[in-house]
Amino acid sequence: MQYTTLLIVTLTSSCLSIVSGARIIAMFPYIGKSHFDVFEPFVKELAARGHQVVVLSHFPQKQPITNYTDISLVGSITTEARDRIDLGRISGTEILKTAVKEIRGIFESCDRMLSFQKVQDLFQSQETFDLIITETFLADCFLPLVHKFKAPHVAISSSIMFPWSNDRMGNPDNPSYIPTQGTYFSDKMSFIQRLINVIANTALKFIFSATESTVIAGYVRKHFGDDVPSPSDIARNTSLLLVNTHFSLNGPRPLVPGIVEVGGLHIRPPKKLPKDLEDYLNGAEHGVIYFSMGSMIRAETLPEDKRDAFLQAFSELPQRVLWKWEGDTLPGQPKNVKIAKWLPQFDILNHPNVRVFVGHGGLLGSIEAVYAGVPMVGIPMFGDQPTNIRAIVNCKMGVKIDYNEISKESVLKALRTLLDQPSYRENAKRMSKIYLDRPMSAMNTAIFWTEYIIRHRGAPHLRPAILDLAWYQYLLLDILAAFLVSIITIVFLIYVITKKLAKMFTLHHRKKSKQS
Numbered sequence: 021m022q023y024t025t026l027l028i029v030t031l032t033s034s035c036l037s038i039v040s041g042a043r044i045i046a047m048f049p050y051i052g053k054s055h056f057d058v059f060e061p062f063v064k065e066l067a068a069r070g071h072q073v074v075v076l077s078h079f080p081q082k083q084p085i086t087n088y089t090d091i092s093l094v095g096s097i098t099t100e101a102r103d104r105i106d107l108g109r110i111s112g113t114e115i116l117k118t119a120v121k122e123i124r125g126i127f128e129s130c131d132r133m134l135s136f137q138k139v140q141d142l143f144q145s146q147e148t149f150d151l152i153i154t155e156t157f158l159a160d161c162f163l164p165l166v167h168k169f170k171a172p173h174v175a176i177s178s179s180i181m182f183p184w185s186n187d188r189m190g191n192p193d194n195p196s197y198i199p200t201q202g203t204y205f206s207d208k209m210s211f212i213q214r215l216i217n218v219i220a221n222t223a224l225k226f227i228f229s230a231t232e233s234t235v236i237a238g239y240v241r242k243h244f245g246d247d248v249p250s251p252s253d254i255a256r257n258t259s260l261l262l263v264n265t266h267f268s269l270n271g272p273r274p275l276v277p278g279i280v281e282v283g284g285l286h287i288r289p290p291k292k293l294p295k296d297l298e299d300y301l302n303g304a305e306h307g308v309i310y311f312s313m314g315s316m317i318r319a320e321t322l323p324e325d326k327r328d329a330f331l332q333a334f335s336e337l338p339q340r341v342l343w344k345w346e347g348d349t350l351p352g353q354p355k356n357v358k359i360a361k362w363l364p365q366f367d368i369l370n371h372p373n374v375r376v377f378v379g380h381g382g383l384l385g386s387i388e389a390v391y392a393g394v395p396m397v398g399i400p401m402f403g404d405q406p407t408n409i410r411a412i413v414n415c416k417m418g419v420k421i422d423y424n425e426i427s428k429e430s431v432l433k434a435l436r437t438l439l440d441q442p443s444y445r446e447n448a449k450r451m452s453k454i455y456l457d458r459p460m461s462a463m464n465t466a467i468f469w470t471e472y473i474i475r476h477r478g479a480p481h482l483r484p485a486i487l488d489l490a491w492y493q494y495l496l497l498d499i500l501a502a503f504l505v506s507i508i509t510i511v512f513l514i515y516v517i518t519k520k521l522a523k524m525f526t527l528h529h530r531k532k533s534k535q536s
């Protein structure tokens with residue numbers, strides 16, 4: 021008994037001694053702030069737990085943090101064009117154009133970031149690390165650094181998983197019931213939807229791997245030379261993928277042990293509200309509608325007719341409205357609407373008087389609504405927003421308005437539905453309970469698995485053998501071929517033998533008939 025205890029203590033402490041004070045480098049080259057909002061609490065927590073963390077990003081800390089070192093990418097690429105999205109320009113095909121422009125911008129930024137002196141210095145440096153963390157969203161041009169430092173690699177996704185991440189981790193993603201990111205289907209698809217889902221899944225993977233093997237690989241060779249393995253080969257050595265989803269909200273699906281869901285990683289306990297906001301929310305007899313289009317989209321650039329549609333709808337409701345509005349004034353502002361350039365969203369959503377959240381369905385905001393149990397009106401624009409809103413609508417805790425269908429009537433109808441039908445609020449509260457009911461918080465889960473990878477030096481035992489199979493082996497085409505060959509051989513043999521026998525029989529018969 022005592023021996024066992026002693027053994028356990030020794031084992032535990034020897035595990036811990038390997039784990040505390042690991043040297044970790046985290047690389048987040050994508051410039052979107054909403055992505056960094058997910059990663060920042062995670063890397064800060066790693067530092068707080070005694071690891072030495074080096075963070076390459078566009079968002080250096082304003083106050084120095086112990087055990088946290090920044091490698092700032094500020095100045096490597098221009099940000100003003102990509103900072104904020106103008107709502108006025110987004111309509112129909114413009115969304116597609118914005119997406120294409122965005123993706124091209126990301127590729128070009130890859131080239132510029134790799135030539136940035138600090139990145140080059142890092143590539144030449146003699147530093148060693150025990151772990152490398154990268155984000156999955158288009159950070160592939162930084163993967164040669166993973167190869168250089170020869171340390172276990174943890175990837176983290178701030179959104180739902182991309183189709184190609186499945187292939188890299190050896191994870192099944194059968195499109196018969198797993199909707200592909202970008203299709204916006206639920207997990208119950210009609211024939212046509214499944215057809216589209218299969219095409220979308222295949223096409224996205226093909227486009228991605230074609231881009232990677234040409235554009236990205238080109239930049240990699242240009243900046244790191246010809247000896248570096250291709251980013252997709254390096255990515256297939258990823259030990260762990262942390263994904264900002266949870267099956268309760270995003271739907272159940274199979275995951276290999278190397279993929280761990282950490283939905284809600286960015287959530288921290290709600291803080292006390294500033295006095296004026298607290299008073300405003302407390303004094304709302306009929307409750308409050310909270311309206312924000314997130315940090316990337318400027319509400320200020322909302323076209324006039326759409327803005328007026330919201331204002332007219334709001335003015336007909338008894339609720340107070342809190343609107344995150346970047347302008348100094350809001351033309352035609354009704355008495356029950358209060359504007360502010362910045363609002364502590366999560367703390368507001370946790371106030372008991374908040375009845376509805378009107379937003380664009382960014383993943384962080386959607387998770388915050390689920391966490392706080394607040395029904396949502398979603399106006400998705402692009403990226404993963406339609407998928408997130410789809411999940412909210414599927415859980416029956418919200419409704420969707422198409423951006424092009426914003427009118428006083430549609431806004432009023434959506435708001436009245438959520439305000440008047442108690443089922444939405446009940447479902448939101450129920451979703452909140454389910455979302456929070458886990459063996460460990462999202463943060464503790466992420467830290468546990470990250471340290472697990474350090475403790476077990478990349479944990480190669482997590483890696484499914486599928487990653488070493490050729491595609492035809494995975495699809496069992498070679499087995500199928502063997503079956504076919506056997507069947508054909510057998511059929512052929514039977515045919516030949518029967519023919520022979522028939523011939524012999526006929527000959528025999530003829531002889532007999534001649535004789536008689």
Ligand SMILES: *[C@@H]1O[C@H](CO)[C@@H](O)[C@H](O)[C@H]1NC(C)=O
Binds near residue numbers: 041
């Ligand atoms: C910094 O890391 C060292 C070990 O690497 C640890 O002893 C120390 O407590 C850490 N400091 C903080 C403030 O976390």
Ligand SMILES: *[C@@H]1O[C@H](CO)[C@@H](O)[C@H](O)[C@H]1NC(C)=O
Binds near residue numbers: 254257
């Ligand atoms: C992947 O990991 C294996 C085993 O550690 C190693 O031999 C191989 O070189 C790695 N591949 C790449 C492309 O880094």
